[in-house]
Amino acid sequence: MTDGNVDMSRRAFLGAAAGGAAVAATSGTAAAQTEEPDFGGYLDGIDGGYEDLRGESEVTIEVGAAGNGGDLAFAPAGIWIDPGTTVTWEWTGNGGGHNIKMEEGPASLDSGPAVAEAGTTYEYTFEEADAGISKYYCSPHQSLGMLGAVAVGGDVATITNEPEGGSNLPQVPDSAKALGVATSFAMVATLGLAYFFMKYGGDYDIQE
Template sequence: MTDGNVDMSRRAFLGAAAGGAAVAATSGTAAAQTEEPDFGGYLDGVDGGYEDLRGQSEVTIEVGAEGNGGALAFAPAGVWIDPGTTVTWEWTGEGGGHNVVASEGASLESGAPVAEAGTTYEYTFEEGDAGITKYHCAPHEALGMLGAVAVGGDVPTVEVGGGGGGASLPQVPDSAKALGVATTFAMIATLGLAYFFMKYGGDYDIQE
């Protein structure tokens, strides 16, 4: 085996290793895609963001958060929760009088609009509320003060990648995390073999 052939073998192997790493990285990017509830366009153009809050037994949503041209947003505007979760809407005291009124789904009704900071309204979403609940602030509905709650796993979803429809990133499903770990391991193993071949050579064909 000549030095030239050893160099060629090393270069060929490193090229393959780099290609494998690129494929693994691409797979990891694809795995980062996840799902969000499909609110049917109800929150399109609405400020306040979206959060996947499944796994939490208690969730707080701000009423009168900054957005929609003033303190006229629910934050987060969209949430995904488990049945049995208690949602508390808490008033910031900004943006005038607000309330929480269901447009569709669970029977949300906080009463007359109030402006006092610290006011709260609670509702526990049970199995019977599974699906999508849409709600609004009656005085500011036309200005985009809308919210929606997805309850349970049997809700329509849409695929997203790298970011949600709001202020926070969606959580990555366990399947995507597992794939990410597997691709990382594959990259490490490939680069380890590349180092071995660089150090000790990897073409054992006898050259005449």
């Protein structure tokens, strides 16, 4: 094998290794997709964010957090919790008077009249009977987007949440983890072959 052929063989194997790495990287990104509760569009376009708080026995939500054109948000606006979790809504004192009222769902949320005083709290423990999705709002600021929702338990409808900037990535089914492992193995094997042929050469001559 000539030096030129050796270089071309090495480049070929390194190119294959790079391709394997790219596939593995794509699979890794796809596998990072997560499931979130499907709030049915109730929280679309509003501020406050979402947090998966399963595993927590106590959760706090700010009432009057920054958002929706003022201090008119629940933060986080959407949460996912386990049955038995106690949720405490705590008033920040910003954005005027707020309260908690039910829109729909299995829970029975009602904090009473709107209150503006900082440090005011309202607690509710979500039991098995509250499993599902409960949607609520602040009555003085409902039209401004001060909305919230609580998903309870594992038996709720979900949607796939893609990583930021991942909207153009290929969709991967539930077997994404297995695919990621397989492609990672392929990448390692290809790199091993590339190292072997770079060090010891090979019989893969390229005829000119």
